[in-house]
Amino acid sequence: MTRAALAALLVAGALAAPPAAQAVPASGTLVAVRGHGDDADLVRVAAAGGPVRVITGGRGIDGEPSWSPDGRRIAFSRTTDGGRRWEIHAVTADGRRIVRVTRAGGFALDPAWSPDGRLIAFAGDGGRIESTGCSSAVWVVRPDGTGLRRLLRDAYAPAWSPEGRRLAVTRDDARGRPRVLIAPAAGGRARPLTAGAAPSWSPDGRRLVVARDGDLYLVDADGTGAYRLTRTPWAELDPAWSPDGRWIAVYAVRHGRQDLYLVPAAGGPARRITRSGPDAGMYAPAWRPEAGGPR
Template sequence: MLMALTVSVLLMTGSAEARGQQTDQIPGVSLGLVYAESYLPALAVKPFSSTFGGVGLASEVEAIVAQDLRYSDRFEVMDSLPAGLIGDQLDYTLWDRLGAVWLVTGQLESAGEDFVFAAELHDVVYGELRESGRFRIPAQSDEDFRMVVHRVSDEIVRWATGEQGMAASRIAFTMTDSEGNKDVHLIDSDGLNLTRLTDFGSLLESPSWSPDGRKVAYTSWRSGYPRIYEMNVATGSERMLAAVRGAGDYITPAYHPDGRTLAFSVLGSDARSGIFTYDFERDCCLAYLSGGPWYDFSPTYSPDGRWIAFNTQRFGDAVPQVMLMPSEGGSAETLSPYEYGSGGYFTAPDWSPNSDLVAFHGRIERGRYHVLVASLEDDGRVLRQLTTEGNNEDPSWAPDGRHLVFVGERSWGYGLFVVDVGTGRIRSLIAGRRVGVPDWSPALQAR
């Protein structure tokens, strides 16, 4: 049993029909949203035009942008309307009558081999242009085409909300092949462009993005022992963490937000077990932060790099807990709701890239695992449960700090899902594959 905590009233998440219903209370855990559910302004996308007859490309860009804005979960994106109905002229009255609050317009221009996309965001209520920008777009055959359009979508989100989007990002995760081996795969935030990053024919876990989005660190068993490596995503070049200090399992790498330091765990060592840091850039300066006869692992940095949340087994078997400590080491405190003898299973913490929210998953009822979010502001005393169906594990925050990707186990198999902690909406990212330990990239910049 979990200790009794504040139990507040509860919004069922996951499906629109169920939203607003009350549900059975689970001690210590509130079902519901992390951000207050609020009204979503209606956003319309006027069919994008083209100055050179590239209608196909314009509609492709429009489809990507409209989908991205839908997936941002910050707007109710209106169904597209036929161009003939709208006309060429911008008529705020018409859009106001249709119920739009925001209107996105765009025009594609030819620019040598490439194109320029001129985007505008209009405030229909005030009847004025809010922002505009011009973006260079490569040809559709270019492998970067979709990512460049995703960046346009994130810019539109920023114009409307002032906040970071997540369209231009990718998720790294493991996928198991028919021989039971795992390799790192990447998929875009919209569920397209599935690519394989590694091909070692071995066991591999815990892919973790560098803060510049150029590298992925992970643990590979291909030497026979778990060791940490870092791969450059663009070039495929790889190196091993040089700081091997004797026997032990080297697992769960996580980058400091400054990109210079890597935190990781060494378990079963003949010397020390626990969380270490290492200057990956200079290949030196190993530091021991925490550990002991118990095990500490799965570190994750706060956005300012001053704190680390991590998982610990120091309370014994079967009661893993999430704790916090200063990132230079020091005394740790429990974030997950543990009291001696009370049990509780909380694992796989991931600290939001821009707030005091830490996501993890826990065993909640009848052996079910669900994605939970704790806020440091209330000392983790209220856990928000974001999933209700199946088993759900290993949440990882998007660069917008409001979406989480996680592994879901359903009656039909496994998949990656994305939940918006503002609306509770859940969508499938990849389904029916044996996937694991996703890590959402930072906002990806142009190459």
């Protein structure tokens, strides 16, 4: 997430309450960020609602979680100096063990664990400049911190396709407007897909959901068939497609309370699954993989 995306936490809006009979997969689990200002932690959230459980804590900001394909670890970005430097870390799902993955000395953000578990893609500046967005590049690194290499310049927010051969990324155009592109995971030229940011793949790899102007849009992986999934007066951000393909998790702000919601991928009213207090909002949802299934 770029600085501009962090600023989007202040976007005001509201999500309509869904019918009570709407079903939610009881076994679905997400990790998200709960916090405000310079204090944010990773928490575990049940898709059916209920209390959240803290995974990380302490000083600083933990953000942008991404599950390992076996659901045992979570990659995330961390800063302890007010946002001047960010590094990628990994924590066990129970929160008991945290290891530092990168040592960029600048910005390392937007981690995304590959479907085979061998790599973590992230957006970073290589420690040379204190900027993200168009000045960042997409890199990959092994979970033990070795094998660092750059894949793509001027891009951020990488998202692996379920089979692991493609990466969806965001790149800002000359006017600062975000655009989603698809690039080969092995490296090579990226092709434009659609306007928007924060891409998330469907479990079958055929479609993506992107955030655009506060709404969600679906688009086929070849760039065709784009349509608007939501049309609301509020902003729906950080979309994350569920492993069963039925739901898209987002965060939104309602009456000053920032919470997580589930939007049906087939269309329909959203369901609120967290109830935050006025001093700590929820954002950056990420679904725990189903056993043996795609992210």
